[in-house]
Amino acid sequence: MLRHNLLLFFRNIKKNKNILFINIAGLSTALACVLLIYLWVNDELKVDSFHQNKNRLFQVMMNTPLATGVETEEYTPGLLAKTLNEEMPEVEAATAVIPPQWFDGGQGIASAEDRHFKAVGQFIDEDYFKLFSWKMISGNTSGVLEDKQSIFISEKLANKLFSKPENAIGKTISWERGRFSGIYTVSGVFKDPPENSTHQFEILFNYLLFYEAYEDNLTNWGNSNPSTFVLLKEGVDSKAFDQKIEDLAKEKYRKTVGEKYLEYIGTLFIQPVSERYLYSKFENGVQAGGRITYVKLFSVIAIFMLLIAAINFMNLSTAIASKRMKEIGIKKAVGARQRNIVWQFINESVFIAFLSLCVALLMVAILLPEFNEITGKHLSLSFSAEFILSIILITLFTGLLSGSYPALYLSRFRPVKVLKGTLSSPRGEAWTRKGLVVFQFTVSVVLIVSVLIVYKQIEYTQNKNLGYSKENIISFKKEGKLNENLVSFVNEIRDLPGVAIASSFQHDLVGDSGSTSGVKWDGKKAGERVEFGNIEVDYNLMELLDMQMIAGRTYSEEFGTDKDDKNIILNEEAIKVMGLEDPVGKTITLWGKERQIIGVVKNFHFRSLYEKLGPCMVRFSPEGQNILVKLETGSEEETINRISEAYGAFTGGLPFEYTYLDKDYNRLYIAEQRVSVLSKYFASLAILISCLGLFGLAAYTAERKRKEIGIRKTLGQASSQLTVLLSASFVKLVVLSLVIGLPLAYLIGKNWLSGFAYRIELHPWYFVLAGIITLSIALITISTQAIRAAHKNPVDALREE
Structure with a gap:
């Protein structure tokens, strides 16, 4: 029987070569898309899911009430981790981490002998390795960071500085970055964080260093600096713990700020570390998606692609049914049962599906490098047990779906009518085929x-129009010896041919502007919390960006009071929020010190367009981490070479790495x-x-x-x-x-x-x-x-x- 069915199958293929080609072309294209999406989705779902205790590992988040709504952030009070360890019996371990974002820009220069490399650092405490599953190559985590000057480095950095990890233990590294510059001893080497980790770093410093530098902030429940992570004990209900941690925070805040202002203080909650990447978006304190939106979107697209291809198979199979009526009639006349005929056609469709899978795998192998380029990932077609099982199930499902309707439709033919030639296509079959075509093109229209x-x-x-110019402007970091002579360097490159203007500032204009709620003014309501963007600029920065002044003036060397930190420039939105009239010349209080408003700048977007434009202050600071240079049109390459030479001379030969401001913005x-x-x-x-x-x-x-x-x-x-x-x-x-x-x-x-x-x-x-x-x-x-x-x-x- 099997031989007979195979013979009939290949005869039908020979008779309907065009239909077979269309079916295989459609199914293989759809399966190739599905496999590419599967690889991408699978990679997204595995981000931060490799930690051994991922089901008990959480990050503490904070919802802060503002005048414009609730803002969710990942920075928490410095005392929180210590308090959780001491006062919450549900906690197995809690740790405070100062992530790269707090580390004066995240990158510094790590040097050993005559080797210099940029590296990303973060601060950790003694409980860090109890929560996270980072693998050690040399050294061990039992005596984590034995003293303040001891560090752990990554395998990659150890290879760069000392040729191999074993050579790094006990050696010293010179670190250059802000106030934490100094000499450190390597006490351990850890395996590089995998690509599917959102935590990427190359040096781990002792948390005590940061604590001593910012002790006032870290011992005050009203401030937030570190990220806090917690490992719950087995069997602890995370929802119940959420409520408990919120109550704990309120009690601590009550003692710090008093009952009167408690409603303006943030509330704490926990979120699984394995979900932070996918569920990172919050609106008014409520989880509102994130990258999971795109995971769901492309999963739906994959399903629809399969459906469209399966619909083609169904339509074409039922359309050519008349050519197989006699075959079915004879089979039924000699005793074949309906289920035998159903399985015959199901087997045929599954065979075609697996034939299409072979073509699809070839297509994926060819397209994967381009797909990686588009997605920014490093996906590979590795035939693991999980992948093989997945593609078999997907293909089997496709074959069953594609062949189900034709099999049931064809197997219902009555042999007498078939052999007499009196069988006609039912109206329902025509309407079904039309409905499927409509569905296909409806999906196509939605996608277009x-x-x-x-x-x-x-x-x-x-x-x-962002309120500032971003064209023909390059940006690079202050590094190495530039930390000591930034002003001289900026003055020198201002005089280079091809440089229109140069300046420096702190933070950036593409999402990390810094913020503070420590602003007071006449008429501010007691306890009202308003978050202000915090841009710190040098002379000429506002002119470099073509920011427009509505009233007053910008910072200028012509006036002698700018360096006294007594002046402030506000944007239009800040003036509106404060309700000030004729603001120039009036004073506000920032962090307990009076500042005179010397100008009002036209609103500009200092964050992404996902966020509404908010109040912002522009402070004077000549020692910013970022240097901006506006280039004259027509000689950009020569000018950048000149800047690179000057940069190398000032930094002792460090490589010059820069980006264009408009490209930084587009990366948002x-x-x-x-x-x-x-x-x-x-x-x-x-x-x-x-x-x-x-x-x-x-x-x-x-x-x-x-x-x-x-x-x-x-x-x-x-x-x-x-x-x-x-x-x-x-x-x-x-x-x-x-x-x-x-x-x-x-x-x-x-x-x-x-x-x-x-x-x-x-x-x-x-x-x-x-x-x-x-x-x-x-x-x-x-x-x-x-x-x-x-x-x-x-x-x-x-x-x-």
């Missing part, structure tokens, strides 16, 4: 509109840019697969109506009229899919754009253009077959039988 919306939003973020939206590119490809492939099915159906319809076409041509009907006749029914289906798909696309687009504080309007032309694209592609697909059929010689069709 989504691509347009994402593209236009990204274009909007890149072209929006790298996730959206990647989504835009991937969506464009997936939308193109979805409509391609849909059109493959439409092409096959149109070809089959033209073949089935060849005698009718021949008679109509003999009676004088024009080829153009026949083309319209053959195309009309399919065009109606595509138009119906537009009617359904465009409103759906509008709702989806509106929901996605709601995540941006500043966004595009959903113009009607987006939807009109998507409709035109979809209809045009469908018409081209259908008309090629319709025109071909209409121009055939009618004699050939009428001569048959």
Whole structure:
């Protein structure tokens, strides 16, 4: 029986080579997309999930009430970890970590002998390795950081500085970065954090160093510096612990600030470390997604791609059913049961699915390098047990889904009617096929509109007037000996040919502006908490960025009081929040010291467009970590070479590494840019697969109506009229899919754009253009077959039988 079924299968393949090609092309393309998405999703889901105690490992977060709503942050009071260890019996261990963001920009220069390399550092305490599963290569964690000057370094850094990890133990490293510059002894070497870790660092310093430098902050419950992580004991209910930690914080805050201001103090809660990457977005204190949104989005796209390809298979299989009616009739007449016929067709579809899988794997192997380039990942096609099982299940599901309806449909034919030739296709079958075509093109329409919306939003973020200029400006860090003579260096490069203007500032303009709520003014309500962006600038920085002054002046060397830290510049939003009239000349209090307002700057975006523009202050500080240089147009390369030479001379030969400010800004939206590119490809492939099915159906319809076409041509009907006749029914289906798909696309687009504080309007032309694209592609697909059929010689069709 098996041999007989295989023989019939290959005969049918030979008779319907075009249909087989379309099925394999559609299924293999869909499976290739699914496999690429599977690799990406699987990688995303595994981020920070490698720690041994991941189910009990949490990060403490803080919701802070502000005048504009609740802000969620990961920085917590410095006393929290110690308090949790001492007062919470549910806690197995808690640790305070000062992440790279607090480390004067995160990077410093690590040197040993004549070798100098940039490295990322963070501060840890003695409980750190009880929570996190970092592997040690040399040294051990039992005597973690034996003294304040002892450090752990990564395998990569040990290889750079000492050729191999074993040589590093006991050796000294010179570290240059801000107040923590000095000589440190290596007491351990750890394996590099894996790529799927959000915690990336190369040096671990003793937390005591940071504690001594910022003791006033770290012993005050009203301030927040470190990130706090907690390992709960087995069996502890995290929800109950959430409430308990909130109550503990309130009690500590009550003793610090008093009952009167308690409502303005932040509340604590915990979030699994394994979820921080995917669920990082909070709105008004409530978890509101993050990268998990894109994981869900592409998972849905993968499912729809499979459905579209499976629908092609169903449609084409049922459409050519008439060619297999006699085969089924004879089988039933000689005693074959319905389930035998069902399994025959299911087996055929599963075989085609696995054949398509082979083609799909080849496509993935070819496309994976380009896919990695787009996604910024290092995915590989490794045939692990998990991957093999996954692709087998996906393919098996695809084969069963694709073959289920045709198998049930074909196995229901009654043998008497089949053999007499009186069997006609039921109306329900035609409607089912039409419904499936509508579904395919509805999905395609939604994807096309989504691509347009994402593209236009990204274009909007890149072209929006931010309140400052970012073109032709390079940015680089103050490093090495520049920490001692920054002013001299900036003055020297200002005089270089090709340099329009140069300056320095603290923090950055692409998301990390720093912030403070320590501002008071006349008329401020008691306990009211308003968060101000905190930009620290040198002379000429505001002129370099072309910031516009509304009132007053900028910082200038012409005035002798700027360095006394007695002046302040505020943006329009700050003046609005404070309710000040004629603000220039008035005073506010910042961290307990009076400041005179010398100017008001026009609002500028110092954070991403996800966030609404808030109040901001611009303070004078000539020792910022970031140096900006505006280049004159036309000689950028020569000017950068000159700056590089000057940089090397001042730093003792450190490599000059810079970025363009506009590229730094665009990196804020790298996730959206990647989504835009991937969506464009997936939308193109979805409509391609849909059109493959439409092409096959149109070809089959033209073949089935060849005698009718021949008679109509003999009676004088024009080829153009026949083309319209053959195309009309399919065009109606595509138009119906537009009617359904465009409103759906509008709702989806509106929901996605709601995540941006500043966004595009959903113009009607987006939807009109998507409709035109979809209809045009469908018409081209259908008309090629319709025109071909209409121009055939009618004699050939009428001569048959």
